[in-house]
Amino acid sequence: MTVPFYGHVKQYHNIKPEIDANMQEVLESGQYVMGPMLKRFEKEFADYHGMKHAVGVGNGTDALWLSFMALGIGPGDECITHPNTFFATAEAIWIAGATTVFVDSDPRTNCIDPSKIEAAVTAKTKAIVPVHLYGQCADMKAIRKIADQHKLLVIEDNAQGIGARGDGFKIGELSDAVCTSFIIQKNLGTFGDGGAVVTNNDQVDRHVRRLRNHGSEKRSCHSFGFNSRLDDLHAGILSAKLKHIDEWNELRRKHAARYSACLKDAQSITLPYEKPGYHHVFHLYVIETKRPEHRSQLLAFLNKNGIDAKCHYDIAIHQQEGYPWGKGARIAGSIANAERNAGCCISLPMFPELTAEEIDYAISKTLEWDRTVGQA
Numbered sequence: 014m015t016v017p018f019y020g021h022v023k024q025y026h027n028i029k030p031e032i033d034a035n036m037q038e039v040l041e042s043g044q045y046v047m048g049p050m051l052k053r054f055e056k057e058f059a060d061y062h063g064m065k066h067a068v069g070v071g072n073g074t075d076a077l078w079l080s081f082m083a084l085g086i087g088p089g090d091e092c093i094t095h096p097n098t099f100f101a102t103a104e105a106i107w108i109a110g111a112t113t114v115f116v117d118s119d120p121r122t123n124c125i126d127p128s129k130i131e132a133a134v135t136a137k138t139k140a141i142v143p144v145h146l147y148g149q150c151a152d153m154k155a156i157r158k159i160a161d162q163h164k165l166l167v168i169e170d171n172a173q174g175i176g177a178r179g180d181g182f183k184i185g186e187l188s189d190a191v192c193t194s195f196i197i198q199k200n201l202g203t204f205g206d207g208g209a210v211v212t213n214n215d216q217v218d219r220h221v222r223r224l225r226n227h228g229s230e231k232r233s234c235h236s237f238g239f240n241s242r243l244d245d246l247h248a249g250i251l252s253a254k255l256k257h258i259d260e261w262n263e264l265r266r267k268h269a270a271r272y273s274a275c276l277k278d279a280q281s282i283t284l285p286y287e288k289p290g291y292h293h294v295f296h297l298y299v300i301e302t303k304r305p306e307h308r309s310q311l312l313a314f315l316n317k318n319g320i321d322a323k324c325h326y327d328i329a330i331h332q333q334e335g336y337p338w339g340k341g342a343r344i345a346g347s348i349a350n351a352e353r354n355a356g357c358c359i360s361l362p363m364f365p366e367l368t369a370e371e372i373d374y375a376i377s378k379t380l381e382w383d384r385t386v387g388q389a
């Protein structure tokens with residue numbers, strides 16, 4: 014038996030008439046860039062968040078740095094985030110010309126540890142960039158409190174957490190902008206690249222709209238900008254998929270519950286932690302081996318048995334080649350938890366279309382390794 018890591022084609026087949034109808038509508042309209050389908054999806058996506066504005070852009074990385082730029086973050090400014098996330102979080106800060114300051118992650122959720130932020134704040138600090146890592150919200154209430162005390166901006170990297178909620182807060186409620194990616198691997202993914210900025214701030218909305226379209230608000234009139242738009246074909250695919258996102262996230266939660274119930278007695282791994290009152294949407298189901306030397310063993314064992322497990326992210330950002338990129342980044346304090354996460358993480362297959370047989374097979378092989386190798 015084999016267990017794939019993704020179910021993109023299965024998902025397409027499940028709602029093919031809806032996706033095909035929207036794509037057909039775009040193709041027949043003759044309007045493929047900044048057309049009516051983009052407008053429609055932007056409205057639906059803003060409504061989904063209960064927010065005023067959503068702006069479709071080229072990808073999630075652009076959503077981040079266009080937001081930074083719209084909020085006036087640039088050279089000389091520092092942005093605080095954590096190093097055990099996808100590379101693009103820091104890359105976007107670097108593109109905006111600011112400096113990334115890495116603090117440690119929470120040992121259980123692996124999201125940024127709010128108690129480590131304050132010590133990293135300097136006169137240059139301009140923003141905090143929490144990531145809703147693996148699909149669980151960062152502790153936005155604590156982050157907002159620190160941001161208010163030090164007059165900092167907060168930009169949420171929500172590439173992984175569409176549909177997630179915190180304990181009494183919603184995504185977008187406690188920040189200046191929310192940045193999303195629609196690359197196919199994400200919970201809401203198109204057949205290619207895409208991204209969006211969601212915000213209640215009229216100025217951010219207006220500025221990102223201008224920046225994504227050659228600095229133009231009116232035909233023939235330009236200030237400096239870029240070209241980073243969400244194409245109407247992608248907007249049509251996303252509009253069809255958005256209607257299913259909550260149902261898909263529920264399936265992810267159900268699969269995660271099954272993994273966790275069956276793996277709870279394994280001796281040599283730790284399981285994902287969902288904070289009380291939080292609604293985790295399990296973009297990824299990430300376990301950790303208790304011993305770092307076990308990670309490659311378990312990963313190889315699963316892969317050898319046809320289970321396409323992966324690592325997110327086995328090389329933390331500060332461990333990447335060329336760090337600190339001409340002093341574009343620095344580390345504040347110990348980042349031991351982030352390094353442990355990078356050294357021990359394994360992502361088991363997780364997507365809505367996983368079957369019970371596939372999950373049970375992945376569980377049985379993980380338990381087999383735990384009994385025969387993991388405990389040795």
Ligand SMILES: *Cc1c(COP(=O)(O)O)cnc(C)c1O
Nearest residue numbers: 072073074099101102172194196
């Ligand atoms: C995927 C991802 C991004 C970047 O999105 P792209 O659409 O690939 O540019 C940024 N941050 C995080 C946490 C991501 O997972």
